[in-house]
Every structure is written in structure tokens, then in C-alpha cells.
Amino acid sequence: MNLIISLFDIVLVITLLWLAWSMLSTEDIFKAVVLFISFGLLMALAWVRMRAPDVALAEAALGTGLTGPLFFSALRRMERLRQDERRLDTSEDRDADTDSEQE
């Protein structure tokens, strides 16, 4: 039983490190956000293994449930701004300002 649990821990740590690395090294921002969400879920599991259920709850709810959608909406807004920029390539209007504001 002990062996299984320590094996689980080792797999968990390796998966976390691999997720973190692939999240940082990927070129696709959408993929990075998805990897970030799965990283948060596994991190909550790691907090449970460290016997900190309060932190695990906060990580699952805040780190995954709220930050993920927040990143997605920021991504959508970035894409919308980029499309506007392409359409209004020459005219300098407010969209460029808001673009730099949000980045």
C-alpha cells in the first residue's frame, strides 16, 4: 500500500514538472492555457497529498475554476483586438490604445 502511494506521488511530481515545462515551452497560447488548467487540477491533488485540504480547495476553485476562464476571455479579447487591427491597418484609433493597455 505504501509502495503504491509513493509510486503515485512520483508519477504526480513527474507529471506536474512535465506539464509545467510543456506549458512554458509551447508556442500556442490556447494550448498553454489548457495545460495551465490541468496543471492546477493536478496541483490541487498534490496539495491533498501534502494534507492541506484548505489549500487544495482554494487551488481547485481559484487557480483552475476562475483563472482558466479569465485567461480564455483575455485570449478571446486579444484575438478580437488583433482582428480589428488587421482590418483597420492604417487608421490609428482607440483600439490600438486598449490593445497596449491589456497587454
Place this chain on the structure above:
Amino acid sequence: MPILTRNRNNRKRLDPYLLLLFFFVACLVLWLGAILCSLPMGVPGLGKEVASLQQRSGVQSPVTAVLLNFRGYDTFLEVLVLLLAVIGVWSMTLAPFPSGEVEKSPVQLGVVRLLTPLMVLVGAYLVWQGSHLAGGAFQGGAVLGGAGVLLLVAELPWLRSVPSLPLRIALLAGPLVFFSVALYCLLRQGKFLAYPQDTAGAFLLIIETACALSIGVTLASLFAGGRPDDDLPETGTPSDPQGGRTE
């Protein structure tokens, strides 16, 4: 970002700035590792002290006792930081709601209708559970905020006309209740945030409920990304240097 970048001739070359950054990060990691190795092993921590004072804190959960009673000042400042974040977002722009009606599928509306009350219930339960098990104001508030995010993602039409005053009251409820309890303790006990021992549990529950409401509204407002429409209109005065968006 890879350190090896390819230039036009498709030959690998080293970016000196990235290499320097990599070097500094490696030094930092090594330094932190050395510090970690030099720490004494098996320090018992403060668990015993907390357990010996558990009776006087008014709650059964040691985490809640530390967060709200023994180190209540830190939690108060955390709640204020969240409030500051919303003030920052609100001062920048109006909440950008997509213009035009979007055809919503009945499945989505049904899911929202089913899940939102459930999430509110779970959030309230987490706040209540905080007094004796894992849970508390931040976790419950996060679930409430998740319910708000669900409503915002569904783009329900009435969200556009949410009045600003109730939102402001809900945002301020947690910090205000926390601060008034702290002031009451200052007048009664002579110390900031030193709850009277017999009513500490009730005080903590009141603070947690108000803070959970505020945290939920705060997180949902952060997701909305701006102040509501009927809030201060764009005036273009020089006192507004960010010059919010007028669309």
C-alpha cells in the same frame, strides 16, 4: 521560450540576453536549493501552540483559527487587496458586453439554471464548513465567483443592466464588516481584532459570510472586466488619465 533561436539562414544561434537570463535563473535556483538544504530538518512548527489555543479561538478548524483569529490582520489585508484589484479594473474601462443578441441554446440556459443555485449552495456550505473542516471564506467565495462567471459566460441579457450601487455595496460588505468587528474589539477589549472569547465563533461566522459574498462578487467583477454601464459615465475630464473606452 527556447534559448536556441533560428535565424534566417536556419542556423542555430544563442540569444545573449536569454542566455544571461537563464544563467541568473540557474544561479537563483542553486542558491535557493542551498538554503533549503541548510534548513534544519524536522522542525515541529507551531501546530502544538495552535492546538493549545484552539479552545479560545471559537472554531474547531485550526486553519480557520489561524487565518481569522490568530492572524486576522493578514486576512483583513488580503480582503483589502482584492478590493483594490476591483477598483483598479473599474477605473480602467466599462464592462465590455458583446453587442447584439446571441442565439442561446436551451441546453445552455438549462445548465445555467440548474448549476447556479447549486453553486451558491455549495459556496454557502463551504463557508459554514470552515468552522470545523476544510473550507472558509476564500473557498466559498471562489465558488460564488464561479457561479457569477457562469452567468457571465452565458451572456444573459439582464447582466448588462446590473445596477452599480448594489454591486458596490456587495464589494464593500466584507471589508466593512471585518473592519467594524475589529473596531468593536478595539473598543471592548482594547486590542484590534482581539475577539471576546465567548462570542468569537459568532463573530468569525459573520466575518466569513460577509467576506465570502464580497470575494464572490469581486472575482465575478474581475472576470467581467470593467464597471457596470450605469456607473460613472465617461466625462473625459483630465482627472481620468486612463481615459476609459468609449464605444
